[in-house]
Amino acid sequence: MRKTRNNTHQPVFDVSFHDHEIEKSSDHMPALTTPHDGHFLEIGQKCEEMIKDAYIILKQFPRVERHVLGAEIRQSMWSLLRLITRAGRRFHKKTTLEDMAIEIDMLRSQVRVARQLGYIATDKYRNWAIKNDEIGRKIGAWLRHESGNKPSIHKQDAQ
Numbered sequence: 001m002r003k004t005r006n007n008t009h010q011p012v013f014d015v016s017f018h019d020h021e022i023e024k025s026s027d028h029m030p031a032l033t034t035p036h037d038g039h040f041l042e043i044g045q046k047c048e049e050m051i052k053d054a055y056i057i058l059k060q061f062p063r064v065e066r067h068v069l070g071a072e073i074r075q076s077m078w079s080l081l082r083l084i085t086r087a088g089r090r091f092h093k094k095t096t097l098e099d100m101a102i103e104i105d106m107l108r109s110q111v112r113v114a115r116q117l118g119y120i121a122t123d124k125y126r127n128w129a130i131k132n133d134e135i136g137r138k139i140g141a142w143l144r145h146e147s148g149n150k151p152s153i154h155k156q157d158a159q
Helices: 019-027 038-058 069-089 094-116 122-149 153-158
Strands: none
Touching: 038 069, 038 122, 069 094, 094 122
């Protein structure tokens, strides 16, 4: 402990932050990066934003559904982010990218069902669906990019 000017004792490890300092420091936090693939960085960041926003929405689900449908949605989102990370690190990406496309389709279906059951407000559903569609389009573009770069065995046989 150390003494302050008014002779009160404070622990040495006591460090106070102001809210604006915390916000500034969070801007410098490392994001998903990889030296191998630019698609990975962009999709990973979009997925992280979607997860952050979705957690706020999932807190408003009915108590019973928070632990059933809400848990399934959370699992799909984290699985999608895991697949994005895996694809960014692999040399052969096609199978992982196809798994990502399947996972985003599952997530879209789960969110749509939650909306149909009335667990998500229309405006929040619309925003979430837009983010899911954007991620899905980027996954599709990444898959087309990877499929176009590597000639298949059949293309070589035809030449």
